[in-house]
Amino acid sequence: MFEIIRKETLAEGIKLFEVAAPEIAKKAEPGQFIILRKDERGERIPLTIADFDRNLGILVLIFQEVGRSTKELGCMEVGDKILDLAGPLGRASEIEEYGRVVCIGGGVGIAPVYPITRALNNADNEVISIIGARSADQLILKDKMAEISHQLYIASDDGTIGQKGFVTDVLAKLLADEVKIDLIVAIGPLPMMQAVSEVSRPFGVKTTVSMNPIMVDGTGMCGACRVAVGDKTKFACVDGPEFDGHKVDWDLAIKRSRMFLAEEKQAIEHSCFGGECQCQKKK
Numbered sequence: 001m002f003e004i005i006r007k008e009t010l011a012e013g014i015k016l017f018e019v020a021a022p023e024i025a026k027k028a029e030p031g032q033f034i035i036l037r038k039d040e041r042g043e044r045i046p047l048t049i050a051d052f053d054r055n056l057g058i059l060v061l062i063f064q065e066v067g068r069s070t071k072e073l074g075c076m077e078v079g080d081k082i083l084d085l086a087g088p089l090g091r092a093s094e095i096e097e098y099g100r101v102v103c104i105g106g107g108v109g110i111a112p113v114y115p116i117t118r119a120l121n122n123a124d125n126e127v128i129s130i131i132g133a134r135s136a137d138q139l140i141l142k143d144k145m146a147e148i149s150h151q152l153y154i155a156s157d158d159g160t161i162g163q164k165g166f167v168t169d170v171l172a173k174l175l176a177d178e179v180k181i182d183l184i185v186a187i188g189p190l191p192m193m194q195a196v197s198e199v200s201r202p203f204g205v206k207t208t209v210s211m212n213p214i215m216v217d218g219t220g221m222c223g224a225c226r227v228a229v230g231d232k233t234k235f236a237c238v239d240g241p242e243f244d245g246h247k248v249d250w251d252l253a254i255k256r257s258r259m260f261l262a263e264e265k266q267a268i269e270h271s272c273f274g275g276e277c278q279c280q281k282k283k
C-alpha cells in the first residue's frame with residue numbers, strides 16, 4: 001500500500017499527489033512511468049513520473065481527471081493508501097549533452113516534461129522551454145519550469161497568459177528564425193505532439209515524444225499499448241514511452257486512443273460523477 005502524503009490541486013481538474021514509495025523513488029529516472037490501481041476494483045492507470053525524491057522516498061504524480069478512474073483517484077485524500085503502484089516502468093529518457101534543446105509541454109504534459117527538462121539542464125544543455133495550456137488558470141508548473149530553463153516561452157489558446165496561440169507557433173518561429181536546435185522533447189496531447197513533429201520535420205531536428213496509450217500489464221505481454229513506429233510495432237510500456245516523433249504513425253495512435261470513448265462515457269454516467277458526488281461537490 002502506498003500512502004498519499006501530500007495533495008495539491010494545481011488547476012481545475014489537475015491534481016498532484018506526493019506518494020510514499022521509497023523503492024520506486026530510489027530507481028526512478030526521468031521519462032519513466034508507473035501503473036497504479038486505486039483499489040481491488042480499480043482500473044490500471046499509467047502515469048508518467050512527474051518528480052521523485054530518492055532521499056525522502058517520495059514519488060510525485062500529477063494527473064488530469066478525465067475519466068471515471070482518474071476522477072475517483074482525485075477524490076483520494078492525504079492519508080489514504082493506493083493499493084498497487086508498479087514501477088518504475090519503461091525506458092528512461094536519453095540524457096546527454098546535446099547542445100541546445102527545446103522542451104515542450106502541453107497541458108498536463110508539462111508534468112512529465114519537467115524532470116526531463118531538469119536533467120537536460122543538469123547535463124549542461126542550453127534549455128529553451130515552451131509550455132502551453134488552454135488558459136492561464138490551466139497552466140501548471142510555470143515557476144518550476146522557469147527555474148530550470150534558460151528561456152521560457154508560454155502560449156495559451158485564449159491569450160490569458162503568454163502569447164495567444166499554440167506551443168507549435170513558438171517552435172515554428174524559433175525554427176524560422178534559424179535558432180539552431182539539437183533536440184526537441186515534446187509531451188502533451190497526441191495532436192500537439194503530432195503538430196510539433198510536423199513543424200520540426202522539414203528542419204530535420206530530432207524530435208522525441210512520449211506516448212501514453214492504453215496500458216494493461218505494463219510489461220510487454222498484453223499488446224494493449226502498441227504503437228506503430230516506422231515500419232515496426234512497438235510496445236510503449238517496454239520499448240518506450242519515448243519515440244521518434246517523425247516515425248510515429250499518428251493517425252493510428254489517435255484512432256486507438258479513441259477506441260473506448262463510448263465505454264468511458266458510460267462508466268462516468270454510471271458512477272457518482274454522473275450524479276451527485278459528494279467528493280466533487282466539496283471542491
Ligand code: FES
Binds near residue numbers: 214217237
Ligand atoms: S501494457 Fe501490455 S504490452 Fe504494454
